Amino acid sequence: MLLQTAVSAASQAHPLSGTIAEWVWLLPILPLAGFVINGLLSLAGAHFGPTDPTAAEHEHHSEGAADASAISHAGHGADGDDQHAVKRHRWAGVVSVVGPGVLILSFLLALGIWQAMASAQPAAPFIQRYFSWMPVGDLHIDAAFQLDQLSMLMILVITGVGALIHVFSVGYMRDDPGYPRYFSYLNLFVFFMLVLVLGANYPVLFVGWEGVGLCSYLLIGFWFNDKANADAGKKAFIVNRIGDFGLLVAMFMLFANIGVLDFIGVSAKALDLGAGSALVTTICLFMFLGCTGKSAQIPLYIWLPDAMAGPTPVSALIHAATMVTAGVYLIARSSFLFSLSPVASLTVAVVGAVTAIFAATIGLKQWDIKKVLAYSTISQLGYMFVGVGVGAYVSGMFHLVTHAFFKALLFLGSGSVIHAMHAAYHRTHSNEDAQDMRNMGGLRRYLPVTCVLMWIATLAISGIPPLSGFMSKDEILGSVFARAQGSTLASATWLGIPGSTLLYIIYAIGLAAAFLTAVYMTRMMLYTFHGPARTGTEEEEALHEAPWIMTGPLVVLGILTVFGGWLNLPEVITGIIPLGPRELLAHWLDPVVGDATTRIAAGAAQVPASTEQALIGAAVVIAVAGIVFAMTRLKPDRLPRKRDAVPEHGFEGVVAHKYYVDEGIERTIVEPTYAVSRSFLWRVIDNGLIDGFFVNGSAALARGLGWVGSRLQTGNVGIYAWVLVVGVLVMLGAFTLR
Amino acid sequence: MLAESLALTAALFVIGVIGVLIHRNAIIIFMCVELMLTAVNLTFVAFSRFYGTAGQVFVVFVMTVSAAEAAVGLAIIIAIFRHRQTIDLKDINLLKG
Numbered sequence: 138m139l140l141q142t143a144v145s146a147a148s149q150a151h152p153l154s155g156t157i158a159e160w161v162w163l164l165p166i167l168p169l170a171g172f173v174i175n176g177l178l179s180l181a182g183a184h185f186g187p188t189d190p191t192a193a194e195h196e197h198h199s200e201g202a203a204d205a206s207a208i209s210h211a212g213h214g215a216d217g218d219d220q221h222a223v224k225r226h227r228w229a230g231v232v233s234v235v236g237p238g239v240l241i242l243s244f245l246l247a248l249g250i251w252q253a254m255a256s257a258q259p260a261a262p263f264i265q266r267y268f269s270w271m272p273v274g275d276l277h278i279d280a281a282f283q284l285d286q287l288s289m290l291m292i293l294v295i296t297g298v299g300a301l302i303h304v305f306s307v308g309y310m311r312d313d314p315g316y317p318r319y320f321s322y323l324n325l326f327v328f329f330m331l332v333l334v335l336g337a338n339y340p341v342l343f344v345g346w347e348g349v350g351l352c353s354y355l356l357i358g359f360w361f362n363d364k365a366n367a368d369a370g371k372k373a374f375i376v377n378r379i380g381d382f383g384l385l386v387a388m389f390m391l392f393a394n395i396g397v398l399d400f401i402g403v404s405a406k407a408l409d410l411g412a413g414s415a416l417v418t419t420i421c422l423f424m425f426l427g428c429t430g431k432s433a434q435i436p437l438y439i440w441l442p443d444a445m446a447g448p449t450p451v452s453a454l455i456h457a458a459t460m461v462t463a464g465v466y467l468i469a470r471s472s473f474l475f476s477l478s479p480v481a482s483l484t485v486a487v488v489g490a491v492t493a494i495f496a497a498t499i500g501l502k503q504w505d506i507k508k509v510l511a512y513s514t515i516s517q518l519g520y521m522f523v524g525v526g527v528g529a530y531v532s533g534m535f536h537l538v539t540h541a542f543f544k545a546l547l548f549l550g551s552g553s554v555i556h557a558m559h560a561a562y563h564r565t566h567s568n569e570d571a572q573d574m575r576n577m578g579g580l581r582r583y584l585p586v587t588c589v590l591m592w593i594a595t596l597a598i599s600g601i602p603p604l605s606g607f608m609s610k611d612e613i614l615g616s617v618f619a620r621a622q623g624s625t626l627a628s629a630t631w632l633g634i635p636g637s638t639l640l641y642i643i644y645a646i647g648l649a650a651a652f653l654t655a656v657y658m659t660r661m662m663l664y665t666f667h668g669p670a671r672t673g674t675e676e677e678e679a680l681h682e683a684p685w686i687m688t689g690p691l692v693v694l695g696i697l698t699v700f701g702g703w704l705n706l707p708e709v710i711t712g713i714i715p716l717g718p719r720e721l722l723a724h725w726l727d728p729v730v731g732d733a734t735t736r737i738a739a740g741a742a743q744v745p746a747s748t749e750q751a752l753i754g755a756a757v758v759i760a761v762a763g764i765v766f767a768m769t770r771l772k773p774d775r776l777p778r779k780r781d782a783v784p785e786h787g788f789e790g791v792v793a794h795k796y797y798v799d800e801g802i803e804r805t806i807v808e809p810t811y812a813v814s815r816s817f818l819w820r821v822i823d824n825g826l827i828d829g830f831f832v833n834g835s836a837a838l839a840r841g842l843g844w845v846g847s848r849l850q851t852g853n854v855g856i857y858a859w860v861l862v863v864g865v866l867v868m869l870g871a872f873t874l875r
Numbered sequence: 876m877l878a879e880s881l882a883l884t885a886a887l888f889v890i891g892v893i894g895v896l897i898h899r900n901a902i903i904i905f906m907c908v909e910l911m912l913t914a915v916n917l918t919f920v921a922f923s924r925f926y927g928t929a930g931q932v933f934v935v936f937v938m939t940v941s942a943a944e945a946a947v948g949l950a951i952i953i954a955i956f957r958h959r960q961t962i963d964l965k966d967i968n969l970l971k972g
Contacts, residue, residue: 852968854904858895 152257165331171239175321178228236320237303244296283337291334301690306450308687326352338399369446376440380430387423404473407843408762421481428464445507449552458541472733479629489522497653502793528737529616529729539605543594546694550591553683561676579670583680590695597654600760655763670771696845880921887914901962
């Protein structure tokens with residue numbers, strides 16, 4: 138194929154050349170092919186296939202109660218998640234094979250490449266140049282892929298977790314009329330995500346970065362018939378554009394100052410920017426602005442909770458496991474820049490920590506099961522940024538991976554819950570909210586598998602050993618503590634605060650957020666699966682466990698959630714209990730982020746093992762305390778149903794309203810923008826200047842000139858003769874007098 | 876000798892122009908135009924006396940064209956008269972904008 142042939146001469150000597158890694162281009166091409174096939178099938182027409190049995194049953198019902206069912210349709214649609222299947226798409230069977238199939242193939246290929254890489258142990262990244270993309274003056278940008286340990290890790294997460302979520306989607310979305318469209322978007326997303334992590338330079342990364350944003354927009358507004366969903370999509374898109382502006386500016390500044398944009402070139406010339414200089418700090422901060430948009434950090438986190446309007450597997454794949462972690466990936470990828478700027482690194486860590494605790498508090502008072510998980514995701518992303526911010530790039534990436542496991546599990550589990558709840562309300566044509574925890578309760582009796590798996594994920598995210606979340610979260614907190622003891626960050630100052638003090642504060646915030654995480658996750662589990670059923674007696678009969686195609690991926694993710702921590706067992710644990718080889722991930726990522734980590738940690742004294750053990754003990758105690766606190770203080774027995782609920786007051790009300798951030802932004806940014814647009818841009822600029830002056834003005838000018846010209850045409854030959862003679866005389870006079 | 880000839884033709888030409896400008900009767904204007912043409916012809920002849928015979932050739936051309944023009948012009952004037960019972964140009968302004 139075209140792409141295959143153009144292997145650059147430079148990569149010939151690389152240990153991976155000639156291996157299966159040469160096929161890296163196929164990784165994104167497979168999902169792209171899936172996108173094309175599913176997209177064409179989607180265009181091939183809906184509503185002609187065999188009738189869905191439940192839909193037929195529904196139609197039968199609705200003959201008698203047409204009005205009630207219409208209300209039920211509208212009600213469920215407004216609540217965001219499930220839409221009713223009218224008829225299954227005629228190509229649903231093909232799509233069910235192609236959609237997940239391309240992902241599974243991609244994952245198998247990724248495994249092959251991973252094995253080749255594991256045996257070759259390349260020290261330098263494997264670059265595949267396909268063609269010259271932008272050769273303009275001094276700017277030379279190739280369409281090139283870079284395969285190294287960091288991108289390999291991301292590829293495995295994206296294709297692996299992605300494949301599981303695709304399989305789950307088959308069960309979750311099969312009856313949706315837009316099923317092929319759903320899978321084509323999902324496949325396109327994976328394509329762009331792989332381009333993002335495979336890109337060998339910032340522009341290629343940016344293509345993927347924008348592409349995943351596009352797919353996120355398309356999938357959030359997947360059920361665009363409902364204006365709220367379409368608005369949520371637009372909100373995500375617009376907020377992300379603000380961040381993308383930052384990333385663009387960072388790229389422009391990089392090019393203007395060092396003239397290259399590929400990762401190898403930038404890392405080689407990064408020192409020319411000057412360690413700790415204002416320039417490198419500015420570049421890093423602009424880049425971080427891009428990360429705050431994509432990864433939903435303060436101040437640009439507001440789009441992620443609204444993004445829950447999309448189908449639940451989308452929330453699992455895009456808004457928990459992969460796309461939102463792109464910012465973390467970008468910082469790890471740009472570690473050669475961030476490690477040069479302690480100020481920017483500290484900013485990343487501070488923003489991450491503040492986001493972690495801020496989102497965790499909001500998560501305490503949410504009732505929508507997906508909103509809890511959304512704020513939890515924002516909070517956990519904050520942890521990752523704390524990790525990469527303090528220069529513990531391995532810890533940040535480790536948490537990214539484990540979070541992908543347990544948060545995908547939680548989201549898919551909530552999908553399974555919503556699936557059951559929705560089916561129940563569908564049965565009774567109820568207008569209740571299928572995603573509100575106040576309408577759930579006692580679901581463990583009907584969804585035992587989901588319940589057990591979600592508890593595992595909850596314990597993992599809370600930080601209970603030896604689950605994966607414990608390992609990764611603890612490593613981040615440990616790194617913060619170690620950096621506070623001595624590093625380039627500790628000796629720097631941030632807005633006048635000594636770095637060391639700041640890092641201790643971040644550590645404390647991290648512990649507090651860990652406590653809150655345990656509380657809100659336990660709260661979610663208690664209200665969803667325990668206590669009395671608030672669903673309604675008639676609905677209870679319809680509650681059921683999801684089919685195997687949905688529970689299967691959940692089980693796999695559950696296993697990964699339990700054993701994900703083995704990826705990077707810390708020395709302090711293997712020193713006590715020999716669980717397995719220690720710090721696999723750290724060794725794996727060392728060729729990519731090792732230098733940057735060493736640079737930041739310069740001058741750090743080794744934290745004594747006893748201190749580390751004490752820290753781990755404290756973290757576990759806090760996690761357990763959070764769970765116990767939630768178990769003892771929350772009373773699922775007394776929880777009223779949604780329709781009986783009274784609004785919260787005081788501080789609880791403020792938290793339940795998400796600190797009125799959305800309202801504040803509405804007042805301070807959206808409404809003034811509207812006002813300025815309406816009164817000035819529309820009335821003055823558009824109506825007055827453009828329409829009034831330029832468009833109508835030029836028409837009036839032409840008409841006026843025409844009127845003057847027509848007055849000159851008197852039809853009287855004598856006057857024409859006079860004009861002619863005078864004209865001749867003027868010309869002659871002009872020539873004579875010249 | 877040339878100067879006197881040119882003075883005469885210039886005078887004739889200006890008389891023709893003035894005639895075109897101040898008269899309203901189409902026939903008189905027509906005759907003034909012919910006077911201007913004649914003045915030009917005289918100029919050609921005068922120059923050909925000093926610079927070769929090309930001027931005389933031009934005169935033949937001009938007379939030919941002016942004969943054709945007179946035929947067409949008079950025909951138009953007759954047509955206008957038949958239509959409107961006048962050849963006063965003040966009253967003929969169909970091309971008024």
